[in-house]
Amino acid sequence: xxxxxxxxxxxxxxxxxxxxxxxxxxxxxxxxxxxxxxxxxxxxxxxxxxxxxxxxxxxxxxxxxxxxxxxxxxxxxxxxxxxxxxxxxxxxxxxxxxxxxxxxxxxxxxxx
Amino acid sequence: xxxxxxxxxxxxxxxxxxxxxxxxxxxxxxxxxxxxxxxxxxxxxxxxxxxxxxxxxxxxxxxxxxxxxxxxxxxxxxxxxxxxxxxxxxxxxxxxxxxxxxxxxxxxxxxxxxxxxxxxxxxxxxxxxxxxxxxxxxxxxxxxxxxxxxxxxxxxxxxxxxxxxxxxxxxxxxxxxxxxxxxxxxxxxxxxxxxxxxxxxxxxxxxxxxxxxxxxxxxxxxxxxxxxxxxxxxxxxxxxxxxxxxxxxxxxxxxxxxxxxxxxxxxxxxxxxxxxxxxxxxxxxxxxxxxxxxxxxxxxxxxxxxxxxxxxxxxxxxxxxxxxxxxxxxxxxxxxxxxxxxxxxxxxxxxxxxxxxxxxxxxxxxxxxxxxxxxxxxxxxxxxxxxxxxxxxxxxxxxxxxxxxxxxxxxxxxxxxxxxxxxxxxxxxxxxxxxxxxxxxxxxxxxx
Numbered sequence: 001x002x003x004x005x006x007x008x009x010x011x012x013x014x015x016x017x018x019x020x021x022x023x024x025x026x027x028x029x030x031x032x033x034x035x036x037x038x039x040x041x042x043x044x045x046x047x048x049x050x051x052x053x054x055x056x057x058x059x060x061x062x063x064x065x066x067x068x069x070x071x072x073x074x075x076x077x078x079x080x081x082x083x084x085x086x087x088x089x090x091x092x093x094x095x096x097x098x099x100x101x102x103x104x105x106x107x108x109x110x111x112x
Numbered sequence: 113x114x115x116x117x118x119x120x121x122x123x124x125x126x127x128x129x130x131x132x133x134x135x136x137x138x139x140x141x142x143x144x145x146x147x148x149x150x151x152x153x154x155x156x157x158x159x160x161x162x163x164x165x166x167x168x169x170x171x172x173x174x175x176x177x178x179x180x181x182x183x184x185x186x187x188x189x190x191x192x193x194x195x196x197x198x199x200x201x202x203x204x205x206x207x208x209x210x211x212x213x214x215x216x217x218x219x220x221x222x223x224x225x226x227x228x229x230x231x232x233x234x235x236x237x238x239x240x241x242x243x244x245x246x247x248x249x250x251x252x253x254x255x256x257x258x259x260x261x262x263x264x265x266x267x268x269x270x271x272x273x274x275x276x277x278x279x280x281x282x283x284x285x286x287x288x289x290x291x292x293x294x295x296x297x298x299x300x301x302x303x304x305x306x307x308x309x310x311x312x313x314x315x316x317x318x319x320x321x322x323x324x325x326x327x328x329x330x331x332x333x334x335x336x337x338x339x340x341x342x343x344x345x346x347x348x349x350x351x352x353x354x355x356x357x358x359x360x361x362x363x364x365x366x367x368x369x370x371x372x373x374x375x376x377x378x379x380x381x382x383x384x385x386x387x388x389x390x391x392x393x394x395x396x397x398x399x400x401x402x403x404x405x406x407x408x409x410x411x412x413x414x415x416x417x418x419x420x421x422x423x424x425x426x427x428x429x430x431x432x433x434x435x436x437x438x439x440x441x442x443x444x445x446x447x448x449x450x451x452x453x454x455x456x457x458x459x460x461x462x463x464x465x466x467x468x469x470x471x472x473x474x475x476x477x478x479x480x481x482x483x484x485x486x487x488x489x490x491x492x493x494x495x496x497x498x499x500x501x502x503x504x505x506x507x508x509x510x511x512x513x514x515x516x517x518x519x520x521x522x523x524x525x526x527x528x529x530x531x532x533x534x535x536x537x538x539x540x541x542x543x544x545x546x547x548x549x550x551x552x553x554x555x556x557x558x559x560x
Contacts, residue, residue: 047229047244055221065231065240066224081229081242 019052039100045084115258138504142491145319151439159184163273165422170306200274201259269298288364289517296409303452312446314472318484320436327423328368329529341475359524366536368529371414378427379411382465430470519555
């Protein structure tokens with residue numbers, strides 16, 4: 001398990017999503033849903049798109065390209081064209097710092 | 113910008129135009145309402161060049177609000193941008209040409225093509241495709257394949273116009289002094305106007321010009337064509353226009369406004385006395401804002417066409433575009449315009465009133481439809497199409513000595529505006545470039 005620093009909690013406004021670049025594990029999207037922080041992979045599982053460029057609607061992230069939706073807390077794909085769930089990461093908040101706990105998965109690294 | 117549309121190569125002008133349209137002699141021929149070759153020239157030399165009405169700003173309130181319409185036969189999307197500006201795109205995917213937006217209006221994040229999942233944001237940028245990796249592998253340049261954007265968009269008092277032609281004059285120059293008259297309806301109260309209700313769409317089997325010309329300056333037909341409708345709505349005949357002491361026909365660049373100064377003649381045909389009272393109530397404030405003269409125009413016996421196909425009736429407050437659909441067919445888009453500041457019950461009365469009178473179910477509209485269809489259909493006859501049609505009323509009525517702007521003619525029972533409309537039509541069909549369009553305006557640019 002690797003602890004990856006994402007951003008400061010104080011710099012993530014309510015109902016905001018930010019993309020954190022990460023070469024090793026793939027970019028991570030970090031969300032503040034009404035004070036609750038979540039992290040998922042940033043790359044849409046359908047086509048090339050940064051989910052952080054999308055809109056948050058309730059507890060869904062809407063992909064900016066084909067408007068597919070994922071459930072932010074669980075990463076569940078909500079229907080066409082998104083059918084593969086999004087990878088999610090547990091988060092830890094230490095003082096003002098948000099971390100994602102990334103399971104180092106040989107498979108994931110191989111896929112890039 | 114790479115996504116600006118390609119402009120058309122200019123084709124040769126038709127060689128028989130003088131035979132079908134000679135306004136110095138006050139004649140046209142029915143052929144101009146039925147000929148396929150003339151129609152194709154119109155799509156290129158008029159609809160792909162002129163400023164065309166596409167929307168009212170009240171239809172596009174917030175970011176992502178859009179409407180779909182047509183410019184000539186070209187389908188377009190009109191959409192409000194994040195920065196508050198308005199963009200107009202061809203409603204066709206730059207991949208295989210499929211239509212990307214099928215609804216008439218709404219609010220959206222963008223437009224996604226049903227065919228291969230090409231996705232565009234509201235600024236028209238291509239943001240992705242289904243199987244995007246394939247495109248990336250062939251070094252596809254997304255920035256060059258956004259929705260095709262029209263050359264220019266501009267607004268006047270809430271009216272949004274667009275043109276496909278980067279060489280066209282500015283909207284201000286195109287409208288010229290007609291704006292002074294447009295203000296009588298579109299800027300007579302603080303806050304301006306808005307459309308209420310949706311767009312009413314209907315079709316006629318008539319040529320677009322016969323309808324546009326009716327609004328540019330043909331009040332003459334009303335007392336005869338609309339007699340029975342007027343008796344139903346008003347309980348009496350249409351006002352006898354020749355009895356008006358003062359009335360005018362004004363034109364510029366083929367646009368025309370004909371009007372009396374009776375204040376309420378048009379609104380009266382809606383048969384709602386509350387609307388007449390509303391007009392009388394606002395009149396003093398209009399006089400303060402626009403002067404006494406135009407305060408007499410706000411709902412008077414009057415009509416207007418902005419060349420080529422945007423028309424309205426002050427008072428009935430019906431606004432329409434005669435969309436060309438072939439030489440002998442139009443799709444009519446109709447909206448109802450009201451002052452934003454008007455009370456809600458007044459707005460609602462206007463919406464219903466316009467439907468009772470000037471809409472597919474309206475008692476006045478159907479009177480016109482029958483006439484316009486047969487003005488067009490008789491020209492199906494090869495011999496009939498070649499015969500002269502008279503458009504010569506009021507040849508010597510130009511007013512040299514007037515404070516009014518534009519080309520001003522005495523009296524609204526006058527075919528001066530119709531002649532100016534067909535002259536501009538002739539001039540555009542004859543011109544390869546805008547600089548070849550002769551300036552026939554001889555009136556004042558500004559009011560005195």
